Amino acid sequence: MDSVHDMGGMDGFGKVEAEANEPPFHAPWEGRVLAMQRAMGYAGAWHIDHSRFAQEKLPPVTYLSASYYQRWALAMESNVIERGYASPEELKAGHAQTPGKHLPRKLTPDVVGAGLSRSSFYRQQQGPQKFKPGDRVRTKNIHPKMHTRLPRYARDKVGVVEMCHGCHMFPDSVAADRGDNPQWLYTVVFESRELWGPDADPTIKISIDAFEPYLDPA
Amino acid sequence: MAGHDHDHDHEHGSELSxxxxxxxxxxTVLTEKGYIDxxxxxxxxEAYETKIGPRNGSVVVAKAWTDPAFKKALLEDATKAVASMGHMSRVGDHLVAVENTPNRHNMIVCTLCSCYPWEVLGLPPVWYKSAPYRSRAVKDPRGVLSDFGIALPKDTEVRVWDSTAETRFIVLPMRPAGTKGWSEKKLADLVTRDSMIGTGLPLNPAEMK
Structure with missing residues (x-):
């Protein structure tokens, strides 16, 4: 969806300000949010693209004014409610009123290592790989209302396939609860002038990782 | 907690609470429901506070600087090469190392959210997840570099990798001059987190304390 999370190329946000000696968390609740997200992911409650989509659906003003872990918490609340893991009343009361739904597994201290590891996104291919490194491609001009990982600044642009990363689960499908729908994944590199016009610095090149449905031959 | 319309600084305390x-x-609800422990x-x-940090990546870079066979393996398949070191919890399946050269400087960003190679660099810093970095890195990477005090030669290619899928990137920076014969451990001390994101360069020997 075309919301403010898709920030590449926007102006006006100012300088990048690095914090010296930044701690892992700025408050204990941030760590709880991160760890809950890991635990719910491990349990199979939802997929990472459901978390991303829930953040993208936040009102733009909320997205921009909330801190990073506040956004995570808001997204988690909406996934908990929308997917039926708890009711809004329970979250408001701060206590469960009914037993939980069944989840495939639970993150316990003895398996925390597994909770810290990323799972594999490789999936069995559904069809042959359409592009190979060196091929010229044009990204599609799409504006889905749903979750997509094709950023606006790189739509309807011509680039060159640089790598193929194998066949991965397709976020656009996963976030819409339409299954893994595996797709070939490529790194596609663009000249800066293709993305930003004739005044762009020609020494700059930008790549995205693009799923095959985002691409046409060029 | 968000979507507030009151003055941010004034209300900061109550907003946090x-x-x-x-x-x-x-x-509490997720615990009582039996989903989490x-x-x-x-x-x-505790793992993120004490174990998983950029030192993991620094050790990988230092090994690549001293061991040509490992460097080759790292650039061919970073997932496999890093896993072979066995010093950290299993990395995801989709790690790619990109090499800086005298002609090319690499920089990593995630414009859509905050994708970052956590297993090798730890938690991303706030600036990496911030709107200024996410918006500008793909359009004005040299400007971003100048925010970090870095000025590259005008003809150096700047390559920006937008992490839009589950592939994760780590920059293999150039080994600083004046480090001939250094041990991997000593070299790893030169490898900063930002040098592996591409918004910084490794320390040079004179900058070592």
Missing amino acids: ETQLRVRALE PTALDAII
């Missing part, structure tokens, strides 16, 4: 209360309520959350937090 509202967030704390909501997060606590969420944890708070002691496992403690262990996750």
Whole structure:
């Protein structure tokens, strides 16, 4: 969806300000949010693209004014409610009123290592790989209302396939609860002038990782 | 907790406490429902606070600087090469190392969210997840570099990698001059987190304390 999370190329946000000696968390609740997200992911409650989509659906003003872990918490609340893991009343009361739904597994201290590891996104291919490194491609001009990982600044642009990363689960499908729908994944590199016009610095090149449905031959 | 329309600084304290209360309520409900175990959350937090940090990546870079066969393996398949070192919890399946050269400087960003190679660099810093970095890195990377005090030669290619899928990138920076014969351990001390994101360069020997 075309919301403010898709920030590449926007102006006006100012300088990048690095914090010296930044701690892992700025408050204990941030760590709880991160760890809950890991635990719910491990349990199979939802997929990472459901978390991303829930953040993208936040009102733009909320997205921009909330801190990073506040956004995570808001997204988690909406996934908990929308997917039926708890009711809004329970979250408001701060206590469960009914037993939980069944989840495939639970993150316990003895398996925390597994909770810290990323799972594999490789999936069995559904069809042959359409592009190979060196091929010229044009990204599609799409504006889905749903979750997509094709950023606006790189739509309807011509680039060159640089790598193929194998066949991965397709976020656009996963976030819409339409299954893994595996797709070939490529790194596609663009000249800066293709993305930003004739005044762009020609020494700059930008790549995205693009799923095959985002691409046409060029 | 968000979407507030009051003055941010003035209300900062009460805003945080509202967030704390909501997060606590969420944890209590998920625990009572049987989905999560708070002691496992403690262990996750402890791991991020004490074990999973950029030192993991620094060690990988230092090994690549001293061991040509490892460097070749790293650039061919970073997932496999890093896993072969066995010094960290299993990395995801999709790590790619990109090499800086005298002609090319690499920089990593995630414009859509905050994708970052956590297993090798730890938690991303706030600036990496911030709107200024996410918006500008793909359009004005040299400007971003200048925010970090870095000025590259005008003809150096600047290559920006937007992490839009589950592939994760780590920059293999150039080995600083004046480090001939250094041990991997000593070299790893030169490898900063930012040098592996591409918004910084490794320390040079004179900058070592």
